[in-house]
Amino acid sequence: xxxxxxxxxxxxxxxxxxxxxxxxxxxxxxxxxxxxxxxxxxxxxxxxxxxxxxxxxxxxxxxxxxxxxxxxxxxxxxxxxxxxxxxxxxxxxxxxxxxxxxxxxxxxxxxxxxxxxxxxxxxxxxxxxxxxxxxxxxxxxxxxxxxxxxxxxxxxxxxxxxxxxxxxxxxxxxxxxxxxxxxxxxxxxxxxxxxxxxxxxxxxxxxxxxxxxxxxxxxxxxxxxxxxxxxxxxxxxxxxxxxxxxxxxxxxxxxxxxxxxxxxxxxxxxxxxxxxxxxxxxxxxxxxxxxxxxxxxxxx
Amino acid sequence: xxxxxxxxxxxxxxxxxxxxxxxxxxxxxxxxxxxxxxxxxxxxxxxxxxxxxxxxxxxxxxxxxxxxxxxxxxxxxxxxxxxxxxxxxxxxxxxxxxxxxxxxxxxxxxxxxxxxxxxxxxxxxxxxxxxxxxxxxxxxxxxxxxxxxxxxxxxxxxxxxxxxxxxxxxxxxxxxxxxxxxxxxxxxxxxxxxxxxxxxxxxxxxxxxxxxxxxxxxxxxxxxxxxxxxxxxxxxxxxxxxxxxxxxxxxxxxxxxxxxxxxxxxxxxxxxxxxxxxxxxxxxxxxxxxxxxxxxxxxxxxxxxxxxxxxxxxxxxxxxxxxxxxxxxxxxxxxxxxxxxxxxxxxxxxxxxxxxxxxxxxxxxxxxxxxxxxxxxxxxxxxxxxxxxxxxxxxxxxxxxx
Numbered sequence: 175x176x177x178x179x180x181x182x183x184x185x186x187x188x189x190x191x192x193x194x195x196x197x198x199x200x201x202x203x204x205x206x207x208x209x210x211x212x213x214x215x216x217x218x219x220x221x222x223x224x225x226x227x228x229x230x231x232x233x234x235x236x237x238x239x240x241x242x243x244x245x246x247x248x249x250x251x252x253x254x255x256x257x258x259x260x261x262x263x264x265x266x267x268x269x270x271x272x273x274x275x276x277x278x279x280x281x282x283x284x285x286x287x288x289x290x291x292x293x294x295x296x297x298x299x300x301x302x303x304x305x306x307x308x309x310x311x312x313x314x315x316x317x318x319x320x321x322x323x324x325x326x327x328x329x330x331x332x333x334x335x336x337x338x339x340x341x342x343x344x345x346x347x348x349x350x351x352x353x354x355x356x357x358x359x360x361x362x363x364x365x366x367x368x369x370x371x372x373x374x375x376x377x378x379x380x381x382x383x384x385x386x387x388x389x390x391x392x393x394x395x396x397x398x399x400x401x402x403x404x405x406x407x408x409x410x411x412x413x414x415x416x417x418x419x420x421x422x423x424x425x426x427x428x429x430x431x432x433x434x435x436x437x438x439x440x441x442x443x444x445x446x447x448x449x450x451x452x453x454x455x456x457x458x459x460x461x462x463x464x465x466x467x468x469x470x471x472x473x474x
Numbered sequence: 475x476x477x478x479x480x481x482x483x484x485x486x487x488x489x490x491x492x493x494x495x496x497x498x499x500x501x502x503x504x505x506x507x508x509x510x511x512x513x514x515x516x517x518x519x520x521x522x523x524x525x526x527x528x529x530x531x532x533x534x535x536x537x538x539x540x541x542x543x544x545x546x547x548x549x550x551x552x553x554x555x556x557x558x559x560x561x562x563x564x565x566x567x568x569x570x571x572x573x574x575x576x577x578x579x580x581x582x583x584x585x586x587x588x589x590x591x592x593x594x595x596x597x598x599x600x601x602x603x604x605x606x607x608x609x610x611x612x613x614x615x616x617x618x619x620x621x622x623x624x625x626x627x628x629x630x631x632x633x634x635x636x637x638x639x640x641x642x643x644x645x646x647x648x649x650x651x652x653x654x655x656x657x658x659x660x661x662x663x664x665x666x667x668x669x670x671x672x673x674x675x676x677x678x679x680x681x682x683x684x685x686x687x688x689x690x691x692x693x694x695x696x697x698x699x700x701x702x703x704x705x706x707x708x709x710x711x712x713x714x715x716x717x718x719x720x721x722x723x724x725x726x727x728x729x730x731x732x733x734x735x736x737x738x739x740x741x742x743x744x745x746x747x748x749x750x751x752x753x754x755x756x757x758x759x760x761x762x763x764x765x766x767x768x769x770x771x772x773x774x775x776x777x778x779x780x781x782x783x784x785x786x787x788x789x790x791x792x793x794x795x796x797x798x799x800x801x802x803x804x805x806x807x808x809x810x811x812x813x814x815x816x817x818x819x820x821x822x823x824x825x826x827x828x829x830x831x832x833x834x835x836x837x838x839x840x841x842x843x844x845x846x847x848x849x850x851x852x853x854x855x856x857x858x859x860x861x862x863x864x865x866x867x868x869x870x871x872x873x874x875x876x
Binding site for chain 2: 178179182183186187190191193194197321322323324325326327328329331
């Protein structure tokens with residue numbers, strides 16, 4: 175090796191590696207909650223002067239994007255509020271603490287629609303268990319582990335050149351007075367980027383215990399409510415109908431054995447009714463899914 | 475040597491635990507116990523033709539549904555006790571044929587790092603007599619090149635996988651070409667990475683890829699692709715059969731055996747027959763001194779071969795093989811992937827183009843990626859890596875974990 179080559183190998187390359195690690199550490203530490211804390215506070219504000227709510231939508235981003243409390247209120251005798259949170263509040267403890275401390279008369283809630291995507295995705299479910307263990311709070315701080323990959327340096331350079339904030343993630347809009355996602359204030363829908371990758375969970379002891387624990391907590395929080403567990407609509411063409419039917423039967427058995435009603439929503443027809451994910455509807459998709467849910471709620 | 479191999483085995487376990495973040499003791503111990511048990515049985519009872527039984531054990535496991543077929547999508551054994559079966563049985567089969575299978579080799583054969591993605595452990599030589607500095611200077615560049623190929627180019631290419639569902643000619647050929655590139659950068663990248671890691675630790679293992687695209691025909695291409703498996707196939711099938719039968723028969727047996735090693739499905743049988751026939755045809759053409767036609771056939775064989783390889787859904791594959799034209803909608807589909815994937819595609823194409831265009835230059839002669847291992851190239855790769863390394867796509871070893 176010549177001197178220049180030696181310098182490149184022993185000095186420049188390790189320096190680049192060190193720079194990369196420092197960059198990843200800085201990225202890891204610079205967490206932005208995408209407006210989650212503000213959204214939670216807005217929910218509290220919305221409900222502080224409401225005493226007419228008798229129906230709540232609970233769950234994660236599938237319900238945030240794809241269910242409308244306003245539509246349910248308009249098309250049924252219920253007065254509904256959408257209390258679902260992005261990432262379902264990250265951990266069960268954080269989400270149920272958030273509900274427990276909410277300015278709402280829980281005894282007067284007659285209907286709970288709990289729409290969770292976790293049964294449909296093994297990857298997210300395992301992540302959920304990890305977040306539960308680490309007791310991540312609803313703003314998601316600390317949810318990310320240090321990783322050697324993340325957003326590329328090139329994408330940060332692009333943001334820098336466009337004079338955009340470097341570490342700001344997707345900002346979600348403040349909910350409407352009925353708790354619904356405000357599509358008018360959101361420009362992050364990118365249908366062409368949506369990929370269909372659902373692999374349902376294995377219904378094992380971990381899953382059964384997670385499910386019954388959550389359903390029991392909801393029953394305790396809302397003792398007078400009829401609880402329905404809703405399997406959300408997704409775009410799931412990669413799972414065959416037969417496989418999904420078998421999975422759904424097994425899941426229904428578990429849900430019903432916890433004395434909770436089971437509602438399975440049909441899959442979305444195509445990406446044109448979606449916003450930015452296979453379980454995130456756009457305004458049209460939300461209307462379709464909510465209408466279907468209203469029909470399914472009437473079934474015994 | 476036992477101590478050295480044990481040290482390599484423990485370090486490999488540690489590395490895998492550190493990378494995966496989980497400690498599956500069965501994954502590490504099951505292959506070790508199986509290989510040792512087999513070494514004991516083999517020493518006691520010298521069984522005839524047992525190497526073939528070993529080689530095809532992965533085919534039986536695949537046929538009975540215990541392991542997935544190896545289409546290049548994530549293939550993991552559903553039975554943790556069969557983890558790494560394809561690699562360690564191929565290693566044992568080869569070493570038995572060479573009369574080199576013993577207790578000592580069992581530790582290297584069942585080394586978890588080799589079982590996670592190959593290569594097949596044809597040998598595991600100690601090179602710790604070379605100074606650490608020398609080993610770092612020689613082997614770390616392999617780690618850098620391998621990481622760049624696997625992470626910066628390979629993972630983002632998984633964003634193109636949705637194209638597998640499309641059956642028109644433009645989409646299926648585009649998918650096959652991109653998938654070929656993905657399998658190459660993924661498998662070769664990991665192989666170079668592992669080659670480099672073992673080198674730094676003081677062990678020499680087979681270099682599993684030797685610039686396959688620095689070729690003028692399909693025969694040369696196969697000399698550089700998954701070389702450890704090629705060597706096993708040559709020793710187990712080609713050499714004995716060629717002594718008694720024609721070249722075509724030997725090639726058919728070799729490729730069908732290779733196909734069955736990957737998985738017992740219609741697409742692999744077709745893939746084996748396809749490659750055997752074109753390999754034979756290329757040899758015939760080269761003997762007739764035709765060199766341009768094999769060169770022209772090379773990309774066609776590679777892409778069509780990968781199209782067949784990738785799709786274990788028989789009906790969809792047959793649809794694709796009708797080569798029906800349905801416009802160029804694939805262009806829009808390709809443009810919809812994240813921009814990082816398009817950049818990775820460009821990098822991948824550049825590497826393959828360099829391998830092919832400069833194949834006759836001095837730096838390419840040994841076909842050991844020297845052109846990417848010079849300090850200036852490494853500097854360039856590191857800078858690009860730092861700029862474009864991202865979490866776009868999925869990381870997994872296409873040839874591992876079964």
